[in-house]
Amino acid sequence: MPDLGLNVLLKGKNMQRLLSGLWTAMRISLIAVAISMPLGILLGVLMTKKNPVVRAVLRVYLEFIRIMPQMVLLFLVFFGTTGAFGWNLSGELSSIIVFSLWGTAEMSDLVRGALISIPKHQYESSEALGLSRSQTFAYVIIPQTVRRLIPLSINLITRMIKTTSLVLMIGVVEVLKVAQQIIEANRMASPNAAFGIYLTVFLLYFIVCWPISMLARRLEKKWKD
Amino acid sequence: MKKRYTAVLAAALALALTLSGCGGNASGGSDNSNASGGSANASGSSQASSSGEGSGAASGKTVYRTLDEIKESGSINIGVFSDKNPFGYVDENGDYQGYDIYFAEQIGKDLGVKINYVSTEAANRVEYLETGKVDIILANFTVTEKRAEQVDFALPYMNVALGVVSPDSRVITDLSELGDGDQVIVISGTTAETYLIENNPEVKLQKYDSYATAKNALENGNGVAWANDNTEVIAFALQNEGYTVGIPTLGSQDTIAPAVSKGNESLLSWINDEIVALGEENFFHAAYEATLMDTYGPDFEETLVVEGGKVTQE
Incomplete structure (x- = not known):
């Protein structure tokens, strides 16, 4: 067994620090997910409406967020708001704002895509069967939309969790930053620690994201028929 | 940007x-x-x-806090590196340690306030001061003319020059040895990056956001050499078998100093007085012996340490 420098993890509070870094990353992404899922669904539905003003505004919002690298958004919210308005947002709050804006934008486009992918004949058949408009949505459209949305939104959620590694740029010490700190503090005593620690970080991200994927798979199976 | x-x-x-x-x-x-x-x-x-x-x-609006406001609030925000052993790093108990921290602790003690350390990256140190999100940057901050337009530097407490380290298998002793496909690793926002862009635009750079990622890149052979402060590359070559500092000094000798937000006169002059006063008790030599001796050995003490803010040209 090659020396992976895993003993470094057992020194002092290192393991505990890594886990608290992971918790920071989770807190940011899960709060952002909780905010952006419902908001994204709402905006996604609005995007399918015919109103040109609503559509234009949402389009600009979506494109803006999608084009901007998350790093730039983080700098904008963390440093930019202080420079322009004198708000002193904490790094964590800035991260939650950016991740919510991003998640909402992407989610809304996923919802819009899922909604317009329902063929027109589904609406027409429902009408022919004598279903009211709300019944059409409740029994025909929404079940099909949700089934299409599950894999897409799970993908988005795991992406949001992994992208929290960027928040170290605005001073938030999350799991990856703690890992780098541990590697650096021990660079003389255990020069090989980098591999072992990054492996541990990989496992931590995996442990968090795997159950989410499992849940998605179970839901997909359950709703198959 | x-x-x-x-x-x-x-x-x-x-x-x-x-x-x-x-x-x-x-x-x-x-x-x-x-x-x-x-x-x-x-x-x-x-x-x-x-x-x-x-x-x-x-x-x-004034972005910074004056000396009195800091004292009144009872705590000071100091931006430091958290992954740059032995200048600023976090030990296994989660406590900040290193040469910069040794000085920061003294500042906190003499001001009589609690220190709130903020983990900064090389690329965002100026922004932290421009927005007043920290009161002082003590993150191995090299004094340059361009930075001096954006922040105010206090008296220096350390010397630094640039250096280039490369693997023993192919030691780069001059930038002209670099071939067409060769890339030099730098950390974004550091003096090394600016120097190479201005003076050697033909050198292809491979940029990384943090010290740890740049180090990994050299170890994995993503670039042929790594340009950084010479303290860094000397320490790196001493500790890692198989690497040599082919270019020990590149460009001119620079200094490292604390920095405050542009215009924060009261805090700046307090830090300057502090550095001069500490010089009388040889504080920075003590700091070197406590934090840097293990990494650089006794040979570099006089080269690296600036005592009382007075740079002695060799």
């Missing part, structure tokens, strides 16, 4: 406000302006330069 941010800021925030409704923050902002209202007049000149950055929405 900054201008680009501010240009799109208005649009971003209009969206941010309408879509996520952050009303709670607005009240925090007004507190801030009240607190700094008293010192706004004293620093009229610095305000002119900061509003020249193009941030239209920036009213004439």
Whole structure:
């Protein structure tokens, strides 16, 4: 067994620090997910409406967020708001704002895509069967939309969790930053620690994201028929 | 970079406000302006330069806290590196350690305030001061003319030059040895990056955001050499078998100094007095022996340490 420098993890509070870094990353992404899922669904539905003003505004919002690298958004919210308005947002709050804006934008486009992918004949058949408009949505459209949305939104959620590694740029010490700190503090005593620690970080991200994927798979199976 | 941010800021925030409704923050902002209202007049000149950055929405607010405001609040925010052993790093108990920290602790003690360490990266140190999110940067900050336009440097406490380290299998002793496909690793926002862009634009750079990622890149052979402060590359070559500092000094000798927000006169002069006073008790030599001796050995003590803010040219 090659020396992976895993003993470094057992020194002092290192393991505990890594886990608290992971918790920071989770807190940011899960709060952002909780905010952006419902908001994204709402905006996604609005995007399918015919109103040109609503559509234009949402389009600009979506494109803006999608084009901007998350790093730039983080700098904008963390440093930019202080420079322009004198708000002193904490790094964590800035991260939650950016991740919510991003998640909402992407989610809304996923919802819009899922909604317009329902063929027109589904609406027409429902009408022919004598279903009211709300019944059409409740029994025909929404079940099909949700089934299409599950894999897409799970993908988005795991992406949001992994992208929290960027928040170290605005001073938030999350799991990856703690890992780098541990590697650096021990660079003389255990020069090989980098591999072992990054492996541990990989496992931590995996442990968090795997159950989410499992849940998605179970839901997909359950709703198959 | 900054201008680009501010240009799109208005649009971003209009969206941010309408879509996520952050009303709670607005009240925090007004507190801030009240607190700094008293010192706004004293620093009229610095305000002119900061509003020249193009941030239209920036009213004439002072971003920094004066010495008295820091003392009153009972705590000081100091931006340091958290992954740059032996200057600023975090030990296994989660405590900050290193040469910069040794000095920071003394500042906290002499000011009689609690220290709140902020983990900064090389690429965002200037932004932290420009927005007043920290009071002092003590993150191995090299004094350069360009940075001096954005922040105010105090007296220096360390010497530094650039150096280039490369693997023993192919030691680069001059930048002209670099071939067409060869890339040199640098960390974004460091002096090494600026120097190479200005003086050797033909050198292809491979940029990394943090020290740890740049180090990994060299170890994995992503680039043929790594340009950084010479303290860094000397220490790296001493500790890692198979690497040699082919170019020990590149460009001119620079100094490392604490920095404060542009125009923060009261804090700046307090730090300068502190550095001179500490020089009388040979404080920075003690700091070297406590934190840097293990890494650089006794040979580099006089080369690296600047005592009492006085640089002795060799």
